[in-house]
Each structure stands twice: as C-alpha cells, then as structure tokens.
Amino acid sequence: MPDTVLLIGNPNVGKSLLFKNLTHRYVNVSNFPGTTVEITRARATLAGRPAEVIDSPGVNDLSPRSDDARVTRQLLDSHPNAAVVQVADAKNLRRALLLTLQLAELGRPMILVLNMLDELAARGGRIDTDRLSEILGVPVVGTIAARNQGTEALAEAVADARPSCLVTEETVGKPGTDAYERNRARLARVHAILAETYSIAQPDRASLGVRLGFWAMHPVKGLAVLLGVLAFVFWFVGLFGAGTLVGLLENGLFHQRLTPLTIRAADALLPFPHTHRQEGITLKLSLPVTPVHNLSLGTSVRTVITPVYTLAPGAHLGAWGAILRFLHDFLVGEYGLITMALSYALAIVLPIVTTFFLVFSLLEDSGYLPRMSILVNRVFRLMGLNGKAVLPMILGLGCDTMATMTTRILETRKERVVTTMLLALAVPCSAQLGVLLAMMASLSPLAGLAWAAMMVGITLLVGWLTARSFPGEAGDFILEIPPMRRPQLANVWRKTIGRLNWYLREVIPLFAIGTAALFLLDRLRILGAVARLGEPLVTGWLGLPKETSSAFLIGFLRRDFGAVYLLDAATGAHPLLSPHQIFVAMITITLFMPCVANFLMIGKEHGFKVAWGMAGFIFPFAFFIGGVVHHLGVWVDLWLTRF
Amino acid sequence: MADQVLTCPLCGFEFERADSLCHHGCPLGALCNLARCPACDYEFPEKLPAAAAAGPWWRRLFARKAPEPLCPADAAFTVLDLHGGETAEVLGLGGDSPARRNSLAVFGLVPGCEISVLQRYPSYVVRVGETVLALEEDVARDIVVRRESAAL
Numbered sequence: 001m002p003d004t005v006l007l008i009g010n011p012n013v014g015k016s017l018l019f020k021n022l023t024h025r026y027v028n029v030s031n032f033p034g035t036t037v038e039i040t041r042a043r044a045t046l047a048g049r050p051a052e053v054i055d056s057p058g059v060n061d062l063s064p065r066s067d068d069a070r071v072t073r074q075l076l077d078s079h080p081n082a083a084v085v086q087v088a089d090a091k092n093l094r095r096a097l098l099l100t101l102q103l104a105e106l107g108r109p110m111i112l113v114l115n116m117l118d119e120l121a122a123r124g125g126r127i128d129t130d131r132l133s134e135i136l137g138v139p140v141v142g143t144i145a146a147r148n149q150g151t152e153a154l155a156e157a158v159a160d161a162r163p164s165c166l167v168t169e170e171t172v173g174k175p176g177t178d179a180y181e182r183n184r185a186r187l188a189r190v191h192a193i194l195a196e197t198y199s200i201a202q203p204d205r206a207s208l209g210v211r212l213g214f215w216a217m218h219p220v221k222g223l224a225v226l227l228g229v230l231a232f233v234f235w236f237v238g239l240f241g242a243g244t245l246v247g248l249l250e251n252g253l254f255h256q257r258l259t260p261l262t263i264r265a266a267d268a269l270l271p272f273p274h275t276h277r278q279e280g281i282t283l284k285l286s287l288p289v290t291p292v293h294n295l296s297l298g299t300s301v302r303t304v305i306t307p308v309y310t311l312a313p314g315a316h317l318g319a320w321g322a323i324l325r326f327l328h329d330f331l332v333g334e335y336g337l338i339t340m341a342l343s344y345a346l347a348i349v350l351p352i353v354t355t356f357f358l359v360f361s362l363l364e365d366s367g368y369l370p371r372m373s374i375l376v377n378r379v380f381r382l383m384g385l386n387g388k389a390v391l392p393m394i395l396g397l398g399c400d401t402m403a404t405m406t407t408r409i410l411e412t413r414k415e416r417v418v419t420t421m422l423l424a425l426a427v428p429c430s431a432q433l434g435v436l437l438a439m440m441a442s443l444s445p446l447a448g449l450a451w452a453a454m455m456v457g458i459t460l461l462v463g464w465l466t467a468r469s470f471p472g473e474a475g476d477f478i479l480e481i482p483p484m485r486r487p488q489l490a491n492v493w494r495k496t497i498g499r500l501n502w503y504l505r506e507v508i509p510l511f512a513i514g515t516a517a518l519f520l521l522d523r524l525r526i527l528g529a530v531a532r533l534g535e536p537l538v539t540g541w542l543g544l545p546k547e548t549s550s551a552f553l554i555g556f557l558r559r560d561f562g563a564v565y566l567l568d569a570a571t572g573a574h575p576l577l578s579p580h581q582i583f584v585a586m587i588t589i590t591l592f593m594p595c596v597a598n599f600l601m602i603g604k605e606h607g608f609k610v611a612w613g614m615a616g617f618i619f620p621f622a623f624f625i626g627g628v629v630h631h632l633g634v635w636v637d638l639w640l641t642r643f
Numbered sequence: 644m645a646d647q648v649l650t651c652p653l654c655g656f657e658f659e660r661a662d663s664l665c666h667h668g669c670p671l672g673a674l675c676n677l678a679r680c681p682a683c684d685y686e687f688p689e690k691l692p693a694a695a696a697a698g699p700w701w702r703r704l705f706a707r708k709a710p711e712p713l714c715p716a717d718a719a720f721t722v723l724d725l726h727g728g729e730t731a732e733v734l735g736l737g738g739d740s741p742a743r744r745n746s747l748a749v750f751g752l753v754p755g756c757e758i759s760v761l762q763r764y765p766s767y768v769v770r771v772g773e774t775v776l777a778l779e780e781d782v783a784r785d786i787v788v789r790r791e792s793a794a795l
Binding site: 387482 | 700701704736741742743744745746747748749750751753754755761762764765766768772773774775776777778779781782
C-alpha cells in the first residue's frame with residue numbers, strides 16, 4: 001500500500017472534486033482550463049491505511065518539454081514511491097488514454113479512474129472496464145465524483161495499483177523522434193484500444209446548456225450575451241455591492257454604531273479634555289435599478305459623534321495628556337486604525353470584493369470564461385496577447401495582485417509580462433472601482449463613459465507598444481472549450497470564501513500598516529513636507545488644489561486608498577474639486593500601480609528588474625496622461641466659451 | 644562562428660560559411676551579409692529577416708514586419724476552406740512549428756481523425772472527438788483536410 005497518492009489527469013475531469021471526496025477537504029473546482037495553479041495536499045484514509053493525497057494541475061501532455069506539465073513532472077520526480085491515480089473523463093477516453101500511455105511509460109504503479117460515468121451513460125456510451133483493465137494491466141474504477149459515487153471502490157483499488165504492462169516499442173514511438181511523432185504513435189495505439197472497449201453516440205438533440213454554449217461563442221449573439229453578462233456584473237458589483245451594501249455597512253454599521261462606540265471606549269480609557277463633533281449620519285437603504293434610479297427601502301438618521309474633535313478651550317495638555325492624545329488619535333482619530341483602516345477595509349472594500357468574487361466564481365464555474373476569450377482573441381492579438389489572457393484581465397477587476405499570480409497560465413514570458421503590465425496600469429481593482437464609481441456619481445454619466453473609454457484606449461495603446469517593444473512571440477491560440485455547466489452554488493460559495501480568505505489575509509494588514517504609516521507621517525509633519533515637494537506637479541501640471549497632493553502620495557501605497565482621499569475632497573463635507581478636477585484626479589489615480597502588494601507580486605513573478613521598470617513607467621505615465629487631460633480640458637473649455 | 648553551416652535555399656547544398664566564395668577580397672567585406680553558395684552561385688542573406696528584426700526595443704517598435712510568403716501553401720484544402728457545420732478528415736498538420744503540432748496532437752487532433760467546424764468567426768471552433776477546441780486562423784490554416792464528398 002503506497003503512502004502517497006498523486007491525482008493526475010486532463011484539465012476539467014473532476015480531479016479536484018475527487019480529491020475533496022477522498023480527503024473531505026475542498027479545493028477550487030473551476031471550469032477554466034488551468035486554474036489549479038497551486039498544489040493541494042491532504043491526508044486521507046485509503047483502504048484502512050493513512051495516506052497523503054496530492055492534487056495536481058490538469059495536464060494534456062507529459063512530454064519532457066511541454067510547459068504546462070512542468071509542475072506535474074516535478075511532483076512525479078519528488079515522490080518516487082507515490083502511486084498515480086489517473087482521473088479520466090469517461091466521455092473523452094481518447095485523450096485520457098494518451099496520458100495513460102505516457103504514465104505507463106514511466107513504470108509507476110497506477111490506477112485509472114473513469115469519472116463522469118453518468119454523463120457517458122446519458123450520451124448512450126459505454127466502456128468495457130474489464131477489458132480495458134485487462135489491456136492496460138492496471139485496475140480501472142468508475143466514479144461519479146459530483147455525486148460522490150464510487151469513492152470507496154477507488155480508495156480500495158489504490159491498494160492494487162501496479163505498473164502497466166502496456167509499454168512496447170510501438171506505443172513509445174522510436175526513441176529520438178520529437179514529442180509530436182511520439183504522441184502520434186501513442187494515439188494510434190489508443191485508437192486500437194478504443195475500438196475494443198469504447199462506444200459513444202453523438203447526442204441527437206442539443207440540450208439547453210449546449211445551445212447556450214454556442215450562443216456565447218457566436219459573433220452576434222455572443223456579443224449580446226457578453227453585454228448582458230457585463231451589465232449584470234455592473235449591477236451586482238457596482239450598484240448593489242458598492243452602493244447598497246457599502247452604504248449599509250459604512251453608514252449603518254460603522255458610522256452610526258461602531259465608530260461612536262469605539263470613540264467612547266477610547267475616550268474612557270484615554271481621557272484628555274476634548275469634545276467630539278456631533279453629526280447626523282443618514283442611512284438610505286435602497287435597491288438600485290439603474291445608475292440613477294433607486295427603489296427606496298427606508299431611511300434612518302442618527303446623530304452620533306465623529307472622529308473630528310476640538311480641545312476644551314483653555315485646557316493645557318501636559319506630557320501625559322499629549323501621550324494619551326497621541327494614542328487616542330492613533331486608534332480613533334481621523335487617520336485612526338479603527339476609524340479609518342478597519343472601517344475602510346471592512347465597510348467599503350469587503351462588500352465590493354465579496355460581490356465581485358461571487359460573480360466571478362459563478363462565471364468561472366459555468367464555463368463561460370473560455371467562450372469569452374473566443375470573442376476577444378482578435379482584440380487581444382493587437383496587444384501581443386491571445387484570448388487566454390482574458391481570465392487574468394477579468395480577475396484583475398477583483399484584485400490585481402491575485403490576477404498577477406494567475407498570469408502563470410499564459411504560455412510565453414512575453415504574454416505574462418504584457419498582461420501584468422496592463423493589469424498594473426489600467427485595470428482598476430474592485431476596491432478602487434468602488435471608490436471611482438462613487439466619484440463618478442458626482443459627475444455626469446458621460447464622464448463615466450469617457451473614463452471607461454480612456455482606460456480601454458490606454459490599455460490598447462500601451463499593450464500595442466509593449467507588445468512591439470518587448471521581445472518574443474505570443475503563443476498560439478488553441479483553447480479547449482469545456483461544456484457549459486449549471487454552476488453548483490455550493491462550489492461557487494466555497495470558491496468565493498477561499499478567494500476572500502486570501503484577499504483579506506493579504507490586504508487587511510496592508511491597510512493597517514498603511515494607515516499607521518500615514519498617521520505617523522502626518523504627526524511628524526513629513527506628510528506635509530513631501531506633499532509640498534510634489535505640489536508643483538499637482539497644482540501646476542494637474543491643476544488640482546494642493547490639498548490633494550497627499551492623496552497622490554498615499555496612492556503610491558495603494559491607489560484605492562489615495563482614491564478615497566480624492567473622494568473625500570470631491571464629495572466630502574467641504575468639496576474642493578470642480579467636476580473637471582475630479583475627472584483629472586480620477587484618470588491619474590486609476591493609472592497608478594495598484595498597491596505595494598502588487599509591486600511585490602510582480603517582483604516575485606517576473607523579477608524586480610521588471611517590477612522597477614514597470615513602476616518607473618507607470619507613475620510618470622499616470623501624471624503625464626492626467627496633465628494632458630487637464631490641459632486639453634482647459635483648452636476645450638476656452639474654445640467653447642469663446643464661441 | 645567560422646564553422647557555421649549554411650544551407651543554400653535554392654539547391655539545398657550545405658556548406659561552411661568559410662567556403663562562401665565571394666567573402667575573400669571583396670570590397671564590401673564585413674559589410675556584406677550575403678553568402679554565396681559554392682555549388683550554384685546563388686547569393687542569399689545569411690540571417691533570416693526575423694532574426695534581423697530583433698534588437699533594442701525602439702528598433703523593434705519601428706521595424707517593419709517580414710513580408711508574407713507569396714504562395715502560402717499548396718492548394719490543398721485546409722480548415723479555413725470548410726463551411727460551418729462541415730466535417731472532414733485531417734490529412735496532415737503543416738506549419739514549421741513542431742511545438743504547435745504537438746499542442747494540437749495532445750487534444751487528439753492528428754492525421755486520420757475527423758474534425759467538424761462548429762463556427763468560423765470570430766475564432767474557429769472545431770470538434771475533435773469529444774473535445775471542442777477554439778483555434779485562431781493562423782492555426783486553422785495549417786490543418787490540411789480532405790473534404791467528405793457528402794458535404795460538397
């Protein structure tokens with residue numbers, strides 16, 4: 001009985017689901033080929049004995065030089081005594097057996113699992129498992145992972161894993177020939193095996209899922225589906241998440257309840273003579289219908305204390321009082337850890353990110369994303385990418401740092417670098433998108449459209465320039481299209497939770513550190529000094545009031561953080577910015593690098609030379625574009641007023 | 644670099660660079676990047692244009708693309724010639740990249756298999772056995788097929 005079991009198989013055959021059934025632990029199950037980037041392992045009891053089960057990313061080819069199998073080959077090398085459990089889609093035995101032959105050549109003890117037997121039966125197909133087992137010389141087990149059927153039989157069969165007897169000269173192909181010729185020889189052998197054991201019929205009538213799958217790829221209907229999907233995402237994330245939920249949490253929970261409570265607690269613990277300002281906080285609960293229409297559900301106003309305070313007149317703070325005041329401000333001041341960092345992370349970012357990841361997981365699980373790449377392939381080609389890059393780009397709307405990690409699914413270094421660059425430059429993450437949407441609300445919808453058009457234009461232009469100036473080629477666009485599936489709500493939910501977990505662990509500490517740094521800089525008067533250095537750039541070139549320069553300074557740390565400052569300057573109690581200035585500020589801050597974490601991730605994935613190079617381009621470029629927009633705006637304004 | 648082996652594109656003769664006749668005493672000397680085949684006297688550039696285009700980023704930015712070859716392939720049918728919904732038998736995989744051929748083979752797309760075109764635009768979508776694949780034109784062009792007579 002082997003003590004380690006490696007799950008290997010083509011993409012999308014249910015490896016991760018089987019892994020969950022065997023170990024009762026969950027991993028991402030998704031419908032986009034190549035999403036399992038990290039390796040998952042867990043302990044399980046197989047046939048009464050403890051064993052370690054390792055899930056591997058999907059592979060189509062184990063040939064020595066194939067790139068997508070690198071992780072799997074390393075796994076095989078580092079576990080020389082492990083048994084291999086090959087998971088196959090019973091409907092697509094041909095491709096599975098190609099992999100089986102490659103695994104057989106390694107001489108490892110293995111078993112073959114035919115998963116999705118129910119789908120095969122529904123298609124009127126059948127597999128002679130006994131005969132197949134006889135030919136291959138390894139145990140063959142049938143399972144239905146989605147319904148957790150056959151798992152016990154599989155666990156029992158692992159004990160019988162043995163090397164296949166099938167390795168002959170004709171299956172391996174002549175030594176010295178290239179990977180293609182060898183795979184051709186293997187497929188010829190597979191053909192002979194299939195003829196003896198396998199039958200499947202084409203379905204006589206296309207199901208709704210299949211038809212929907214075709215609509216999603218059609219040039220006209222596909223575009224309509226795409227627009228529909230985008231509209232839904234915008235409504236759910238942009239209006240419902242960033243509007244209703246943020247309002248509920250920010251005003252209802254934090255401003256109305258938690259913030260006053262923590263301020264009172266801090267005042268009791270750290271007493272010094274001061275009075276907090278009272279303000280009426282309004283919570284408007286409404287269901288968004290369009291960007292300008294709401295279904296009002298109710299309003300509540302509470303007059304509560306806010307972090308802004310005035311010292312008692314004539315009071316003199318001693319050294320002790322000053323220390324208390326410092327701690328008080330650190331926790332619940334305007335830049336306080338609780339009043340700013342936590343309320344921002346939990347009330348503004350969390351609902352937006354949650355709704356985004358929910359809808360992204362839904363799309364991923366349904367199998368829609370690969371179809372989207374069919375539609376955008378031609379456009380992405382202009383940027384030296386191919387349609388496969390659509391996955392990281394869309395994920396970037398959730399979190400650019402996470403998306404930068406996913407660029408690993410792209411084939412060539414050039415594609416990975418170009419995608420990373422575009423993510424860092426022009427794809428706003430959901431946290432920032434929420435703040436930007438709030439800023440846009442104070443402008444006309446036309447300005448929102450102009451902003452979106454500028455971002456798309458910049459993406460295309462910079463993508464085109466980077467593609468032409470960065471050496472290398474983009475890979476071929478050959479992408480497997482999985483069938484459309486009805487998303488399993490449990491899967492979607494678990495996947496969302498997994499991503500949120502990752503995001504919060506990554507982001508909350510950053511918020512806390514960022515706020516603390518901001519607070520100290522402000523207290524030590526460094527913030528003002530540095531901001532004053534940048535003032536000529538901000539006031540002269542961008543035409544913004546000097547108070548906003550600290551926002552851009554913070555934007556270096558996290559651009560959405562900087563955007564919050566701008567939002568405050570734009571729509572707060574004392575608006576500083578004119579609509580023209582709001583637009584310029586929005587453009588500039590959108591083009592900033594997303595955050596320090598993103599910078600570190602770029603360095604980790606592509607080396608710090610590339611990361612510094614990107615930062616060196618992105619920040620000057622952001623200011624350059626912002627200034628151009630400002631000056632163009634001024635000219636157009638002058639021109640309009642003259643006539 | 645002295646023992647670099649060159650192949651004449653005209654007659655296929657293989658020779659070492661040092662044997663390239665006109666490099667001795669020619670006034671162009673090192674400035675000339677042409678090689679002359681000792682067998683048939685055909686002159687050809689030593690490096691392919693694609694390699695010449697490499698260089699610093701500003702040169703690649705303004706470099707012109709290498710021209711398309713005049714006659715791309717022979718007149719055999721490729722997947723590009725198939726209508727949507729048509730099924731054909733794959734005769735061979737063309738193109739000069741073994742890696743691309745292999746990346747089609749791992750999906751089961753090898754000579755002898757049946758291929759159905761499901762959609763042609765915006766990208767080609769084909770079915771091979773139970774696998775549905777999206778391909779772009781460049782790839783589809785290299786799949787040489789025999790049409791089934793019923794479809795004509």
